[in-house]
Amino acid sequence: MEYISVVKFAEKYGVSERTVRNYCAENKIDGAFLTGKTWIIPADAVLPSKKNKARISPLLQRMRQEKEAHLKGGIYHRTQIDLTYNSNHIEGSRLTKEQTRFIFETNTLGITSEDTRIDDIMETVNHFRCIDYIIDHATDQITEIHIKQLHKILKTNTSDSQKSWFAVGDYKRLANEVGGEETARPDDVHKRLKSLLSKYYKIKTVTLEDILDFHVEFERIHPFQDGNGRIGRLLILWQCLQSGIVPFIITEDLRLFYYRGLQNWEQTNGYLTDTCLSAQDNYQALLNYFGI
Numbered sequence: 001m002e003y004i005s006v007v008k009f010a011e012k013y014g015v016s017e018r019t020v021r022n023y024c025a026e027n028k029i030d031g032a033f034l035t036g037k038t039w040i041i042p043a044d045a046v047l048p049s050k051k052n053k054a055r056i057s058p059l060l061q062r063m064r065q066e067k068e069a070h071l072k073g074g075i076y077h078r079t080q081i082d083l084t085y086n087s088n089h090i091e092g093s094r095l096t097k098e099q100t101r102f103i104f105e106t107n108t109l110g111i112t113s114e115d116t117r118i119d120d121i122m123e124t125v126n127h128f129r130c131i132d133y134i135i136d137h138a139t140d141q142i143t144e145i146h147i148k149q150l151h152k153i154l155k156t157n158t159s160d161s162q163k164s165w166f167a168v169g170d171y172k173r174l175a176n177e178v179g180g181e182e183t184a185r186p187d188d189v190h191k192r193l194k195s196l197l198s199k200y201y202k203i204k205t206v207t208l209e210d211i212l213d214f215h216v217e218f219e220r221i222h223p224f225q226d227g228n229g230r231i232g233r234l235l236i237l238w239q240c241l242q243s244g245i246v247p248f249i250i251t252e253d254l255r256l257f258y259y260r261g262l263q264n265w266e267q268t269n270g271y272l273t274d275t276c277l278s279a280q281d282n283y284q285a286l287l288n289y290f291g292i
Contacts, residue, residue: 002043013047013143014194023048047143056139057244058292063135072105075290076135080104083237083249084127087230090255093120100124119158123230126154130234138241141201144193147223150234154227165225172225179263183222192221206243208280211236212272216265246287248279 006024010017024032024039031042059075066076085093085100094115095103102110103124109116130153137146152169160166167173171189175182184192200206200214218232233250240247250258254275261272 003040004043006039006041009041009045013145014198015047046145057241059247059287060135060138060241062290062292063241067132067135075286075292077104078286078290079237079247079249080128080131082251083131083233084124086249086251087233088120088123088127089252090250090258091229093117093123095120095124104128119160122156122158123154126156126158127230127234129153130230131237134234134238134241138238142197142235142238142242144190144197147193147231147235150231151224151227154230160226167225171223174225176222176225178219178222178228179259181220183220189221189223193218193223196221206239206245208245208276209269209273211239211243211245212265212269212276214239216262216272219262246280246284248276248283250275250279251282254279 004012006017006020009029010020020029020041021039023029024034024041028048029041029045031045032039034040062074063076063079065071066074071077081097081101081104084104085095085097088095088100094117099110102108103121109121130150133150133153140146148169148171155161155166155168161168165173172186175185177183196214196217200210203210215232215236218235219228222228224231237247239245257271257275261275264271
């Protein structure tokens with residue numbers, strides 16, 4: 001097994017060395033041990049989760065139960081299909097909603113056409129796994145490690161993963177634009193994301209506005225070579241489940257309003273807020289139907 005020092009572990013998770021030593025002394029990091037006066041930590045060890053004082057929301061509790069039971073036809077099933085289809089569709093996936101449903105329910109594609117792309121299939125399967133990862137970790141404080149893991153899951157076994165310059169599960173190596181606007185340069189991504197996460201977790205009571213502010217900044221950083229929109233919208237689900245806020249899914253009829261909201265954030269926040277509130281109303285109707 002590979003081991004790392006307290007210094008490396010602290011750098012990895014963006015915490016102080018003193019905090020790491022305290023975690024080790026309190027047996028909160030699995031596999032850590034003392035050699036003389038020095039703590040040695042397994043390289044794959046994770047940061048201990050801070051206990052979430054807020055109770056797990058009824059929605060998260062139901063999702064975990066249905067996921068564990070492999071239950072079809074519930075809110076977990078519906079969220080998997082609706083979020084995966086719509087988020088991938090925004091990014092150009094050609095799969096239909098019915099094909100997305102077939103993949104989730106039967107692990108088959110159903111009716112295909114000549115222009116069905118393997119990447120669309122792989123990213124659909126991977127997106128389902130991303131949602132499962134979020135449900136499992138929803139009460140954990142989001143870290144850069146978590147964000148990179150979501151990207152790794154999403155882009156594994158895609159054509160992008162075969163490109164030598166494309167970093168699956170890591171930040172971009174080449175500068176890129178979004179909508180003709182400059183994004184963070186590769187060397188600045190870590191610093192800006194660390195600052196964004198730090199600012200977010202200093203908020204005592206997270207609101208929808210806080211989540212949207214985070215989302216806009218995440219998309220402006222654009223940390224990965226590709227997949228930023230989907231990772232950003234997956235993080236919205238994570239933040240909503242974590243804070244007990246009703247989630248929302250950007251559907252085709254809201255897509256252009258969503259883009260307008262992203263572009264005009266800070267000048268007219270109401271564009272994005274109103275769009276997401278409309279999407280939230282749609283999801284609330286589902287919660288009402290399923291008795292959550």
